[in-house]
Amino acid sequence: MRVCLIAPNYFPAENGNAVTVRRIERHLRLLGCEVRVFQVDKMAGEELLAGVKEFAPDLLHAFHGYHGGRMAHAIAEELKLPYLITLTGTDVYQALDDHRSFDTHAALKGAVRLVAFHAYVKRRLGEHLPSMEERTVVIPQGVELPSLPALPVPAQNEECTFLLPAGLRPVKNVLFPLQPLAALHALYPGIKLLLVGPVIDAGYAAEVMDALEQYPFARYLGTVGHDAMGNLYRSADVVLNSSLIEGGMSNAVLEALSHAKPLLVTDIEGNRSIIKECHTGMLYRDVGEFYRKAEHLATDPALRERLGQNGRSLVRDKYPPEREAEAYLELYREIVGLVKATNA
Template sequence: MKLLLLACLSPKTGNNTTAERIRSHIESAGHTCELRDAAAFQSSAEVADLISRHPPFEGALAIHLFRAGSLLLDIQVPFGVIFGGTDINEDVKVEQKRVVMERVLLKARFAVAFTDKLKEEAKLFLLSQSCKIYVQPQGIQTEVSEKFCWTEFLRSSEWHRENPLNVLVVIGPRYLFSNSGVRQKIDPVFSVEVEAVVKKTAGVFLAGARSQRELHAAMKRCFTVVNSSVSEGMSAAILEAMDLGVPVLARDIPGNAAVVHHESTGLLYSSPQEFLHQSQRLLSDRELRERLVRNGKVYVEEHHGLGQERETYQRLVDTLLSA
């Protein structure tokens, strides 16, 4: 079977990693799966044209119900969708987007949510048949690069010299590239605000995007991995940190709380003051740190294995064949 997989494929992002992993699951079952960036298409008609070219695609998948799923509305082959998190957490608040997502979900053969919470939110906000929504947590596999070095972040700073542990490194992509190669900031207003704060704050550094292996190497050298998102579906970075034996400190939002069980697999915070308090606990309480590392590792092994994820997607793809 020849399948099209549409997703937002900004380099060195979680979306890209997830899409590549799902493609490998599908191809390991003997199918052909072509991965395309949703941002490369202006309309669903363009995707319909691609689908019909010879040899034609026999099915499709999309990660993110609005950004990618909306591009499948005009195709004449069966398709499935995977919730991205932002679609259910944020896009449903915009009426025009919500209506489009309802159409996508109605036409889709199946949908996949990373957590039970996302499935419940989809049932609440979208006119959906819950029987077609499957829950499959992300599968995690970590690989560490031996070549990654932290020296570029260790700038002269009195605060850093007094206690090298008190350094916050923010890693992630700040730019998107158009098809013509033009670089633009992902969120210009927010980027300017963050860069201004970082400039005047000792011990806080901005790093660009890193390959997954380099990112994992960076995590291994950290005292803790922080997730400060205000909206998450399921953070692969949190799960990767757990798998690598690094304690997690995450904002208390539904997507994070679904995988970070406070004081068991990680620590949650709801305010800057609570963030500082939980950070200090990690620094001073060795027993707490060791418990979080141990439980986090076990949790990932039991609930986020690649085998179960691969089996789920291969089984769902088979349903596209039984039209």
């Protein structure tokens, strides 16, 4: 099986789409697939078309209905190839309604299959495009399970480090935790906040940098390579997600769970698909709820340990990357079979 992955980002990008593409690529290769990745943000359309034509794949697999999907749609029409699209978040929640809607609709309608990370994304797509729901399959994200050193449970009232891994763009809402954590820091001086992630929206990033000057307990660490993120997860006590939307499953949330870290996350569909209240983490809806639950986590190391271990067990049992890649390979075979049957 020869597969072209049409990726909005790939390398050296460190955002969620890039992490997803690299993980799927790696595990497809382990299953014997010939895979080539074409990075939309680094290649002109003519160059991409020529590269795909030279590789002569059996099908195209695009990520994001707009960023990867519109390119896959154009190439597929030119080369008469089937394609599928993995929906990654803002394509379903934003690009179906904003100025990108025409291209996004065309790309989705041309795909043989669509993939959602969770059933609720499939349902939401069906609200916009009812005919697309029956062509959509659910394949959960996978996550690597790292080996972890044995660490003692920290004593009461020691320092508590909150880690917020997120690209700097408005949808990630990274300014939200600053004020409630500042109030907690006044009571518990050992509280710290570390923000890590690439600058995606320069204007929003400037707002974040200005705000951080008012909160000395918080630091922005910049972009950290995915391979180095493990050390940050291990050093953190609580991992945050403050996103306004998530397209099914945040890589950062899954990775935090794989490192046995408790989570405090916004009560949105994408986070609810993974986090169960007081079992693998905590969900918040407003500033007051965030403050109360952050204080509980900061002052109860036994709670942090229990939530973290539950989370690691969850991703070990339900989200292995091998299962994710096997599901994609099975889907590829189905698509190629459909095309052969149609052309027979």
